[in-house]
Structures are given as C-alpha cells and as structure tokens.
Amino acid sequence: MTAGRTRTIASPLMAVAFATIAACSPGTVGVEAARxxxxxxxxxxxxxxxxxxxxxxxxxxxxxxxxxxxxxxxxxxxxxxPEVPLTQDEIDELVAELTAGGFCDADDVRDEGIVTAMHFVVQGRLQAPCYVDQPGEGDEPADVVVDDDPRLVAAWESLVAVTPNELVSDISLLAGFEPCSTCDTLAFVTILDEDSTFFLLAVDVVAGEDDPDELRLTMMHELSHVFTQRSGEQLDVSALGAxxxxxxxxxxxxxxxxxxxxxxxxxxxxxxxxxxxxxxxxxxxxxxxxxxxxxxxxxxxxxxxxxxxxxxxxxxxxxxxxxxxxxxxxxxxxxxxxxxxxxxxxxxxxxxxxxxxxxxxxxxx
Known part of the structure; x- marks a missing residue:
C-alpha cells in the first residue's frame, strides 16, 4: 500500500465533519489486494x-x-x-477546505501509476471531482479524462449498490489510477490524517473495467479493512504495542x-x-x-x-x-x-x- 502523508485538520468545521464523514480507524497500513x-x-x-x-x-x-x-x-x-447530517452548503465548505488543506493530492496515489480523477466522499455520497487529470499536465492517460473518469464512478457505484451507507461512509476520498508497467495492485486503502480517521480508497480503473468481477471482490476486500478498524469501536489506536x-x-x-x-x-x-x-x-x-x-x-x-x-x-x-x-x-x-x-x-x-x-x-x- 502507498504510505500517505498526514495532514492537519485546521478549522472547526473540518474537525466536526471528520467525525461525520470518516468515523473510522487507520486500517492496516500496507494492506492491499493484488490481481x-x-x-x-x-x-x-x-x-x-x-x-x-x-x-x-x-x-x-x-x-x-x-x-x-x-x-x-x-x-x-x-x-x-451520532452522525449529524450536513447541509449542502456545509458539504461545499468542507470540500473546499479539504482541498485547500492538501487532502486531494494526486501524489498520494501516483506511485501506482497515472491518477485520473479523485473525489471526496461525504456521508457515503460521492462529490464532484476535486482532481481530474488534464492533457498537458505531464501524465498521459490511455483515455483522456476531461470532466471526470466514468470508469472510477462505475467502480464506486458497483460498491455502493450492495453496501449499506453506514459501512461505505467510512471512506473519505476515492481515487482512480491507470497502473504503471510494473504495478499489479488493483486497489488499496490508506490514511491521510494525523488522527487516523480519513481513508483514501484508490482503484486501478483499467483492470477494473477489464474484469468487473475481480474489481467488485477487491473493493469489498478493501472496504472490510476500513469498517473493521474504526478507531475506538473496533480498534484502540492508543495502544503502543503488542x-x-x-x-x-x-x-x-x-x-x-x-x-x-x-x-x-x-x-x-x-x-x-x-x-x-x-x-x-x-x-x-x-x-x-x-x-x-x-x-x-x-x-x-x-x-x-x-x-x-x-x-x-x-x-x-x-x-x-x-x-x-x-x-x-x-x-x-x-x-x-x-x-x-x-x-x-x-x-x-x-x-x-x-x-x-x-x-x-x-x-x-
């Protein structure tokens, strides 16, 4: 798994909203599923x-x-x-602050290949892309993505079609990538914040489109690493060792x-x-x-x-x-x-x- 850099939650809205959109623990950093x-x-x-x-x-x-x-x-x-539903204005403000705080950073996924698109997930709902690869940015995706990556959206929809919101809402950021020539990771999860509550799920959109069955299995595998390690509920992250x-x-x-x-x-x-x-x-x-x-x-x-x-x-x-x-x-x-x-x-x-x-x-x- 890619080891993500940590960010600091600065504003009161971000601090409150993190408990709402990502009430989970770090998972096992290093957990991933290969083809x-x-x-x-x-x-x-x-x-x-x-x-x-x-x-x-x-x-x-x-x-x-x-x-x-x-x-x-x-x-x-x-x-x-208890989860407090956010208004659309609060969601928009939160997404803007998360973006400004460096949470939507393609470098967190780029080791696996070309990042095509990234979306924040708020209360289990996919938001508009916060990053989309554009021609001329140095990357050369196989399929040029202009407004979004439909392969990534399809992968997400395949997960939420069968998964209740209380499980999938622990994911806070979704990213799609086209793999490098030596990469064989179909999907992975990692954390991006110091409090171990903000989960990124990244998906190989090329392999996912080629083998939808394997994509569904792998995304469910990765999701289980998230909901089984909610901080406090499933995992005591204050423990210093075995x-x-x-x-x-x-x-x-x-x-x-x-x-x-x-x-x-x-x-x-x-x-x-x-x-x-x-x-x-x-x-x-x-x-x-x-x-x-x-x-x-x-x-x-x-x-x-x-x-x-x-x-x-x-x-x-x-x-x-x-x-x-x-x-x-x-x-x-x-x-x-x-x-x-x-x-x-x-x-x-x-x-x-x-x-x-x-x-x-x-x-x-």
Missing amino acids: SDRIPTTTSAEPVDPPDDSPPPDDTLPSDDTLPSDDSEAQLPPSSE AGCDTFYNGNGCFTDDSYIWAWIQEFWPPEIRDTLPADGTVGTEDEGVDRCELDAGYTGSYAARHPEEDFAETFSAYVYDVEVDPALGAKFAFFDRFPEFASIRERARDLGFAGTESNFDGCG
Missing part, C-alpha cells in the same frame, strides 16, 4: 455457533452456554458521536473485545498459529502463507493464510458475492451470516444477480 490473490474452488458447509459476546482468554473459544441465541441481533457498534494488548495487535492498534476481527481470530486463528505471526502486526511472508495454505483448506488462498485480517477480507468478499469455495470455508461463511449488516450486503448482491461471481482465488489444502 494474483485468487482462484475458484467449491461450496460452503453448514453454519456454526456464534462467538461469545465477551471474548475469553487467547487460548480458549466461547462455550456453547454463553453464545447468543439465533434471534439475537449482531448490529454495528453504535458510534460514540505487550499492552490483551486481544490482537495489528501494528496500528489493539482490537477491542467485541470487534469483528477479535471474534474472527478467536474462532479461526488459535494461539498456536497467532504465536507464529510477526509481533509488530505486519502481514506474514508469502512462504508462511503458502505453508499454512497447504495444510488447511479453510482459506481462500495463500494470501488469506498470511494474516487474520487478510483472511477476513478475502473470505468476506467471497461471502458477499457467493464465490464457489471449498466446503472447508463453510464455518467462515456462517460467521458472517450471524451479522445482519453483512447478510444484508450478500442479499443485495444476490438481488442484483452477482451470486456466483467468478474469482481467481487459488484455494488451499
């Missing part, structure tokens, strides 16, 4: 019981008598600050007791595997992922087997779009079924005819 991450296998198995609401110590899993009933609702954690973390430290913070990722880790990443992961929270090596993948068919591929967060993200994208996977992934699919906010995304995808989306997950086992 080579995936290939198909077979279908899911029967569901398993949900995790305990109060996670046990690292070396145990929840007991059956502490599990919530099937009709209990596992909703998104409430935001510490030593002071009783759950799991990912390099940017410590997952909260009731976070999605900690529940996932307790159920699918036992201590004997967690103890082999890098202590600084970074993703394991390619060889480590391959080794785990060869021993366990319960991963979508070797990339997922490298780290719990990648496992969650890859499996979540497969779940949403009903990708054909190995039956060993049935328990992981059932995990998502227990959360209404996730099941609703899958239902929307099915309603739009995306069930059975083709992928290039390489499979395991």
